[in-house]
Amino acid sequence: MELPLISQQRSRLESILLVIDSPASVESLARALELEKSVVSDHLRAIQCELDSRGSGIDLRETAEGWRFYT
Secondary structure: OOOOOOOHHHHHHHHHHHHOOOOEOHHHHHHHHOOOHHHHHHHHHHHHHHHHHOOOOOEEEEOOOOEEEEO
C-alpha cells in the first residue's frame, strides 16, 4: 500500500516537533516556519488525528504551553 506524500510544510513542522524539549506554541512554530498560524494549526490537528486514528505509540498533544510529541 502506497501512502500519499506529505507537504514540505508538514515535514518541516514534524522535524521541529521531534527535536524540541518543551511544548511550542502555534505562534512560535508559525514564526519559525514562516507560515500563517492557521496553516500550522491545521497541520497540527491533522497529525494529531492521524496518530490517534492508527493507535500510534506517539501522541501529539496540546497543553497550556503548546504542542509537543509524547510517547
